[in-house]
Amino acid sequence: MNHPVAPAAMRLPLPEAFLAGLQALFGERLSTSKAMREHHGKDESSYDPMLPDAVVFAHSTEEVAAAVTLCNQHRVPVIAYGTGTSLEGHILALSGGITIDLSQMNRVVAVHPQDLTVTVEPGVTRKQLNQEIKDTGLFFPIDPGADASIGGMAATRASGTNAVRYGTMRENVLALTVVTSDGRVIKTGTRAKKSAAGYDLTRLFVGSEGTLGIITGITLKLYPQPESISAAVCSFPDIASAVNTVIVAIQAGIPLARVEFLDENGVKAINKHDKLSLPEKPLLLFEFHGSASSVQEQAEQVQAIAGEHGAIGFEWATRPEERSRLWQARHNAYFALLQMRPGSRAISTDCCVPISQLADCLLETKADCERENLVHSIIGHVGDGNFHVQMLVDPDDPADIARAEAVNARMVTRAIAMDGTCTGEHGVGMHKMGFLVQEHGEGAIDTMRALKHALDPNNIMNPGKIVRW
Amino acid sequence: MNHPVAPAAMRLPLPEAFLAGLQALFGERLSTSKAMREHHGKDESSYDPMLPDAVVFAHSTEEVAAAVTLCNQHRVPVIAYGTGTSLEGHILALSGGITIDLSQMNRVVAVHPQDLTVTVEPGVTRKQLNQEIKDTGLFFPIDPGADASIGGMAATRASGTNAVRYGTMRENVLALTVVTSDGRVIKTGTRAKKSAAGYDLTRLFVGSEGTLGIITGITLKLYPQPESISAAVCSFPDIASAVNTVIVAIQAGIPLARVEFLDENGVKAINKHDKLSLPEKPLLLFEFHGSASSVQEQAEQVQAIAGEHGAIGFEWATRPEERSRLWQARHNAYFALLQMRPGSRAISTDCCVPISQLADCLLETKADCERENLVHSIIGHVGDGNFHVQMLVDPDDPADIARAEAVNARMVTRAIAMDGTCTGEHGVGMHKMGFLVQEHGEGAIDTMRALKHALDPNNIMNPGKIVRW
Numbered sequence: 001m002n003h004p005v006a007p008a009a010m011r012l013p014l015p016e017a018f019l020a021g022l023q024a025l026f027g028e029r030l031s032t033s034k035a036m037r038e039h040h041g042k043d044e045s046s047y048d049p050m051l052p053d054a055v056v057f058a059h060s061t062e063e064v065a066a067a068v069t070l071c072n073q074h075r076v077p078v079i080a081y082g083t084g085t086s087l088e089g090h091i092l093a094l095s096g097g098i099t100i101d102l103s104q105m106n107r108v109v110a111v112h113p114q115d116l117t118v119t120v121e122p123g124v125t126r127k128q129l130n131q132e133i134k135d136t137g138l139f140f141p142i143d144p145g146a147d148a149s150i151g152g153m154a155a156t157r158a159s160g161t162n163a164v165r166y167g168t169m170r171e172n173v174l175a176l177t178v179v180t181s182d183g184r185v186i187k188t189g190t191r192a193k194k195s196a197a198g199y200d201l202t203r204l205f206v207g208s209e210g211t212l213g214i215i216t217g218i219t220l221k222l223y224p225q226p227e228s229i230s231a232a233v234c235s236f237p238d239i240a241s242a243v244n245t246v247i248v249a250i251q252a253g254i255p256l257a258r259v260e261f262l263d264e265n266g267v268k269a270i271n272k273h274d275k276l277s278l279p280e281k282p283l284l285l286f287e288f289h290g291s292a293s294s295v296q297e298q299a300e301q302v303q304a305i306a307g308e309h310g311a312i313g314f315e316w317a318t319r320p321e322e323r324s325r326l327w328q329a330r331h332n333a334y335f336a337l338l339q340m341r342p343g344s345r346a347i348s349t350d351c352c353v354p355i356s357q358l359a360d361c362l363l364e365t366k367a368d369c370e371r372e373n374l375v376h377s378i379i380g381h382v383g384d385g386n387f388h389v390q391m392l393v394d395p396d397d398p399a400d401i402a403r404a405e406a407v408n409a410r411m412v413t414r415a416i417a418m419d420g421t422c423t424g425e426h427g428v429g430m431h432k433m434g435f436l437v438q439e440h441g442e443g444a445i446d447t448m449r450a451l452k453h454a455l456d457p458n459n460i461m462n463p464g465k466i467v468r469w
Numbered sequence: 470m471n472h473p474v475a476p477a478a479m480r481l482p483l484p485e486a487f488l489a490g491l492q493a494l495f496g497e498r499l500s501t502s503k504a505m506r507e508h509h510g511k512d513e514s515s516y517d518p519m520l521p522d523a524v525v526f527a528h529s530t531e532e533v534a535a536a537v538t539l540c541n542q543h544r545v546p547v548i549a550y551g552t553g554t555s556l557e558g559h560i561l562a563l564s565g566g567i568t569i570d571l572s573q574m575n576r577v578v579a580v581h582p583q584d585l586t587v588t589v590e591p592g593v594t595r596k597q598l599n600q601e602i603k604d605t606g607l608f609f610p611i612d613p614g615a616d617a618s619i620g621g622m623a624a625t626r627a628s629g630t631n632a633v634r635y636g637t638m639r640e641n642v643l644a645l646t647v648v649t650s651d652g653r654v655i656k657t658g659t660r661a662k663k664s665a666a667g668y669d670l671t672r673l674f675v676g677s678e679g680t681l682g683i684i685t686g687i688t689l690k691l692y693p694q695p696e697s698i699s700a701a702v703c704s705f706p707d708i709a710s711a712v713n714t715v716i717v718a719i720q721a722g723i724p725l726a727r728v729e730f731l732d733e734n735g736v737k738a739i740n741k742h743d744k745l746s747l748p749e750k751p752l753l754l755f756e757f758h759g760s761a762s763s764v765q766e767q768a769e770q771v772q773a774i775a776g777e778h779g780a781i782g783f784e785w786a787t788r789p790e791e792r793s794r795l796w797q798a799r800h801n802a803y804f805a806l807l808q809m810r811p812g813s814r815a816i817s818t819d820c821c822v823p824i825s826q827l828a829d830c831l832l833e834t835k836a837d838c839e840r841e842n843l844v845h846s847i848i849g850h851v852g853d854g855n856f857h858v859q860m861l862v863d864p865d866d867p868a869d870i871a872r873a874e875a876v877n878a879r880m881v882t883r884a885i886a887m888d889g890t891c892t893g894e895h896g897v898g899m900h901k902m903g904f905l906v907q908e909h910g911e912g913a914i915d916t917m918r919a920l921k922h923a924l925d926p927n928n929i930m931n932p933g934k935i936v937r938w
Contacts, residue, residue, distance in 0.1 A: 112825060113720070114716050114825035115823040115825050116719065116720070137720070157665040157669075167663075168665075170669065180912070180916060186909075186912040186913040187909070187913060189890075190885075191888040192821040192822055192854060192893065193821065193823075193853045193855075194893050195626075196676055196819075197897060197904075197908055198897055199673060199681075199917045200626075200639065200672045200675065203673070204672070204920075207667070208668055223722070224722035226722060250693075251583070253692075253693035253695060290722075291766060352663055354586065354660040355584055356584050385584075385661060386662075419659050420661045421658075421659050421665075424661065424663050427665040435666075436666055439659065439666055441655065441656065443655040445667075446653075447649060447655055447670060447924065450923040451668055451924075454919040467667070
């Protein structure tokens with residue numbers, strides 16, 4: 001479908017000398033076929049595809065460096081690609097150029113179980129990583145939903161359901177190998193758990209969405225697999241009661257591993273889709289990690305707090321199949337919602353506010369969806385104040401899409417006014433560049449632009465994303 | 470005493486128009502007295518003082534912005550000052566200029582107990598902060614030892630004994646107000662717990678040591694005061710057994726709040742100083758935070774693991790006065806050591822390695838101290854792989870100092886070779902600029918330099934620190 005804010009592309013054909021150089025480097029791993037370019041010219045946003053002129057599949061940091069050197073010499077835009085699951089138009093080739101597909105750089109390079117660290121190539125996906133390290137007794141907790149690549153997750157500062165306990169990619173990347181815009185290879189850190197050694201290049205490249213350099217190696221923190229896991233669900237008479245339960249639980253120091261919110265529309269959809277009979281009220285889903293006695297204590301404490309906030313039907317379980325049953329509503333929420341309006345497509349939003357503002361932000365946004373008569377549901381990583389409104393639109397009806405985008409714009413403005421952010425975890429890409437200015441102000445945006453100009457003086461690294469040149 | 474690597478200062482007198490402008494802004498809060506300049510021209514490093522030409526006491530972000538604007542117009546260096554407790558020459562006025570003392574900007578601006586956040590001015594010290602928020606049931610955990618200012622702690626990416634559980638300033642600063650080199654005021658973030666909104670300016674300024682801008686406001690994460698705290702101590706037959714105990718405890722997922730190491734020299738010193746009779750062996754000191762049952766469980770688990778590693782005399786306690794008694798050795802270690810060589814001064818070092826390398830790094834460094842016949846002791850934030858060797862030197866004996874500096878240089882080189890860092894928590898200042906290059910390599914240092922040039926094009930912000938111009 002047409003996205004209402006899709007910018008105009010300015011494209012030049014690739015220079016012949018450049019293509020010849022690329023061919024010499026990549027041979028059969030260079031493609032200019034339409035199918036290959038189409039595959040790499042779209043993500044999971046609602047933008048129309050914008051195709052790169054060529055795609056190469058890199059096998060090493062050195063190959064990426066050689067390709068970027070060539071791009072820099074010829075002023076050709078270059079975009080890094082992992083699994084294509086970004087949500088805000090991050091990987092679209094707005095000005096053409098080449099896409100470097102990193103999915104074949106998918107080796108787990110080194111596991112250090114005593115240090116709780118692992119070093120991976122960027123194409124390793126999070127599920128693959130957890131599979132490969134299973135026998136160490138450790139795991140990597142960040143779970144954005146999609147089986148994204150670790151490189152992409154680092155580049156977009158991803159997070160997801162476990163962030164309330166384990167943090168985001170910001171907290172869990174120890175060091176990066178990065179190819180900078182001049183084709184040099186730098187290491188941004190070490191495997192030391194902490195460091196006060198100079199400017200924090202690691203955090204600068206985490207979340208930079210390929211606009212400052214291309215990430216070709218990532219050292220991550222790992223965590224011991226919990227001795228015990230328990231799950232719980234309960235319903236609430238209203239949104240405020242659910243949110244207040246979480247606030248009190250966090251203030252009490254209960255180390256919630258996950259706490260997810262689903263609004264009554266989501267519950268209705270899931271009841272229909274999965275033939276369940278959950279109360280059609282706001283729902284909280286919890287997960288607790290710890291020793292056997294600790295997860296029991298956490299669940300009991302949360303049950304008591306939820307009870308004080310009018311919770312209905314608190315259920316908890318430790319056996320894996322029982323936990324899966326309790327969390328079924330969350331796992332199937334997206335697809336269940338889609339079936340509430342056949343033929344529709346979901347526009348997913350993302351914002352994050354201080355948790356004290358969350359109930360108000362949710363209620364006002366919900367009222368706005370209802371005023372606009374949008375079929376919608378809200379899912380929240382409620383412990384972090386982060387939530388997503390999914391709005392179902394007719395992909396062929398521009399007015400419908402415009403209505404949803406207007407709700408999104410008002411939601412973001414509301415979140416920013418509440419001292420929150422325009423994106424908790426999806427990133428900026430093309431879609432949120434305007435909101436980024438609104439959130440940060442011109443001074444901070446000028447600072448970001450100065451960083452971009454300093455590290456990518458020829459504007460070849462994923463141009464047209466995050467900040468305007 | 471003379472520091473062997475003190476660089477030559479290049480100084481120009483302050484322009485008269487500049488001084489007149491400063492006088493108009495600050496009136497009686499401008500001082501050019503020798504005493505005031507001397508007080509601000511030294512920190513707790515072993516460098517000789519290097520005095521600024523003038524000192525001003527700021528009361529607001531606007532005053533800082535006005536002063537920096539003036540400095541930028543006249544190309545006058547400007548250094549931010551909190552409590553003067555930095556350790557690597559961070560605040561020395563290498564090229565003269567002015568020091569902005571921020572200690573009178575010491576208001577706790579806003580506490581949000583539901584969100585577990587607080588916003589403070591930079592001159593608030595960590596003890597003052599915890600005193601002022603005591604009644605909220607929350608606390609700020611970062612404890613670098615000194616009662617440093619929050620602004621200085623952010624600027625140096627400080628941490629300390631609690632970092633193993635709560636992280637460092639890197640993980641605990643949510644947002645900053647910063648005056649940039651052109652005198653503009655920017656906000657680097659919001660109070661949202663997570664964000665994927667553009668380049669991570671917050672983390673860029675955290676640890677930038679006043680070289681990219683001056684921090685005038687800090688929003689921090691807070692934590693619930695633990696329901697229970699318990700402490701434990703035990704001795705080990707050797708360093709490796711102590712370190713391996715910590716590795717196994719962390720791999721088992723025990724959420725240690727503090728775990729400190731003291732070598733046998735430190736224990737000997739404390740036995741003499743405090744008339745104790747601790748076994749003169751490597752010592753571990755633990756602190757556990759959680760519910761009453763959880764801290765008991767943690768202590769029992771650690772006792773079992775320590776027992777498997779040959780621990781001697783595991784003692785644990787929950788009552789505050791008993792906990793203080795157990796930790797007495799740690800609290801008095803520095804002063805006790807100083808008395809082992811009357812008239813001496815301690816040179817303190819700082820490095821951090823992956824914990825699997827810690828025992829080797831400690832043993833090799835210890836052997837080096839012994840070869841050089843240096844009176845020394847080692848204190849370690851062992852859960853993070855971070856340690857400090859304190860070496861006692863005669864402040865009037867250049868050969869003695871040179872010996873200690875050579876041990877330090879070999880220790881840092883060793884740590885870097887082990888994939889560690891030249892500074893875990895003290896920062897770079899002037900003292901570690903060479904080691905920074907050794908750790909990061911020319912490419913990453915060039916990237917840091919590009920950032921410095923981009924954000925401080927006239928090189929007025931604390932010039933001569935972190936990276937050479």
